[in-house]
Amino acid sequence: MKFAHLADCHVGGWREEELRELSIESFRKAIDIAIDENVGFVLICGDLFNTSLPQIELVKETASILNKLKERDIGIYVIPGSHDYSPSGKTMLDVLEKAGLMHNAMRFEDDKLIFTEDKTGVKITGLYGRRGGLDRLDYASLKKEHLEKEKGFKVFMFHTTLEEFKPKEFEKVEGESYTSMPKGFNYYAGGHVHYLFDIEKKDYGKIVYPGPTFPNSFKELEELKHGSMCIVDDKLNVKRIPIKLKDVESLNVDVDGLNAEDASEHIKKALGRKDAKDKIVTLRVYGQLKSGRVSDVNFKDIVDNLDCYACIRNINKLTTKEFEEFSVADGSTDEIEERIIKEHLGQFEIHEEEKIIKRLMEIFAEEKHEGERNIDFEKRIIENAMKALRDEGK
Numbered sequence: 001m002k003f004a005h006l007a008d009c010h011v012g013g014w015r016e017e018e019l020r021e022l023s024i025e026s027f028r029k030a031i032d033i034a035i036d037e038n039v040g041f042v043l044i045c046g047d048l049f050n051t052s053l054p055q056i057e058l059v060k061e062t063a064s065i066l067n068k069l070k071e072r073d074i075g076i077y078v079i080p081g082s083h084d085y086s087p088s089g090k091t092m093l094d095v096l097e098k099a100g101l102m103h104n105a106m107r108f109e110d111d112k113l114i115f116t117e118d119k120t121g122v123k124i125t126g127l128y129g130r131r132g133g134l135d136r137l138d139y140a141s142l143k144k145e146h147l148e149k150e151k152g153f154k155v156f157m158f159h160t161t162l163e164e165f166k167p168k169e170f171e172k173v174e175g176e177s178y179t180s181m182p183k184g185f186n187y188y189a190g191g192h193v194h195y196l197f198d199i200e201k202k203d204y205g206k207i208v209y210p211g212p213t214f215p216n217s218f219k220e221l222e223e224l225k226h227g228s229m230c231i232v233d234d235k236l237n238v239k240r241i242p243i244k245l246k247d248v249e250s251l252n253v254d255v256d257g258l259n260a261e262d263a264s265e266h267i268k269k270a271l272g273r274k275d276a277k278d279k280i281v282t283l284r285v286y287g288q289l290k291s292g293r294v295s296d297v298n299f300k301d302i303v304d305n306l307d308c309y310a311c312i313r314n315i316n317k318l319t320t321k322e323f324e325e326f327s328v329a330d331g332s333t334d335e336i337e338e339r340i341i342k343e344h345l346g347q348f349e350i351h352e353e354e355k356i357i358k359r360l361m362e363i364f365a366e367e368k369h370e371g372e373r374n375i376d377f378e379k380r381i382i383e384n385a386m387k388a389l390r391d392e393g394k
Contacts, residue, residue, distance in 0.1 A: 001120050004034035004042045005230040007159070007191030008212035010083065012058045013050030018310040019280070024058065026214035026227045026243045028065050033241055034074070037231050040120040041074060044102075045191030046081025046129045046159030050216075052091040059092050066101040075118045076102040080128040081159045081191055087130075105157050112143050115150060123150060126157025129192050133174055135160055144182040153234065154185040159192045162207070167195060178207060187236060194220055196228060198238055206236045213243055218314050221282050222250045246309050249274050250282045255318070260292030268302050276308040286317035294318050359388045 009027045014020040034042050049058065069076050080086075080093055096102050105126045107114050115123040125147065129135050139160075147154075161175035170193065178201065181188060188207040190197075194216065198208040212220065214227040227243035253270045255263035267285060274281070285297075294315060303311045363384045 129159030256287030
């Protein structure tokens with residue numbers, strides 16, 4: 001008996017058309033690999049889709065892929081993740097389940113989580129992932145005794161960060177302890193965090209994260225390069241299989257001290273030294289322009305002349321000399337910010353009060369919440385800024 005473990009497919013998650021297509025093609029390849037490996041069933045541990053209500057064309061394509069498993073009598077077990085979970089209960093996973101294409105492994109009877117038994121005899125259950133860490137409440141109230149007493153080969157599916165095993169970059173993300181899960185399962189199939197990890201813990205069996213089937217951000221493309229999945233046998237041997245459709249070429253370019261026109265040429269030359277043909281190119285540009293605006297850097301011309309499959313750029317650390325030169329003495333962050341505001345109020349075309357500028361600086365310094373979509377984050381920042389401006393005008 002073998003089974004496939006997938007998570008974080010995020011079908012439809014990219015804005016760029018080429019990458020959005022790769023995300024679904026990576027999912028298709030993962031299912032083909034599962035079939036070729038002759039697995040008994042497939043686990044999808046959350047975030048099959050990037051949203052609870054994906055576009056209908058994506059649903060149709062995903063249903064067609066899942067139907068390959070149904071035709072071969074291979075069971076598909078899913079749990080909703082933080083992206084495809086919906087507090088309203090309206091999710092496309094329910095539609096696919098009613099169509100007989102998958103089984104939601106999170107089922108309750110009499111307020112107790114129960115098992116679904118696959119035709120292989122393996123017993124499967126799990127808990128969904130919810131946005132903002134709200135699934136912590138579900139783990140805190142989970143009745144475990146009957147789950148722990150159940151005999152047989154058992155799989156627990158989960159979609160959350162585990163506190164004890166999170167990497168350094170996740171140190172500020174609050175996770176759930178693995179001890180919150182019921183004991184005595186053979187395999188704990190994880191999702192939500194997009195890294196590759198497995199460990200065996202006494203009383204808890206093997207705990208595994210398979211990684212995403214396709215990278216879902218600029219940073220993941222840089223670091224992971226491609227997607228992955230796991231094939232697991234009844235002896236809990238985990239075989240990690242890469243899901244690679246395109247090579248990734250990553251380039252960091254320093255344009256510090258150049259003007260916008262020279263920066264454009266410098267970036268173009270740096271890219272010209274790379275073999276980008278039919279590859280995904282990630283371009284990270286940083287530094288402070290001597291003159292000109294960031295928007296004056298001709299990225300369209302740069303990309304149009306690049307023979308690649310897709311090119312995405314990150315210019316978060318590309319700045320320009322927006323204001324006159326100034327010097328700041330030592331002091332706390334708040335003191336320095338206050339000094340800058342007072343010194344440079346006169347350089348704005350509209351003269352706002354010191355108080356409102358400080359408030360806007362606080363708003364624009366806010367970070368995105370865990371699990372918050374980019375579009376929701378941007379909307380929240382804009383709404384807060386507009387509210388601050390309205391309140392000041394009263």
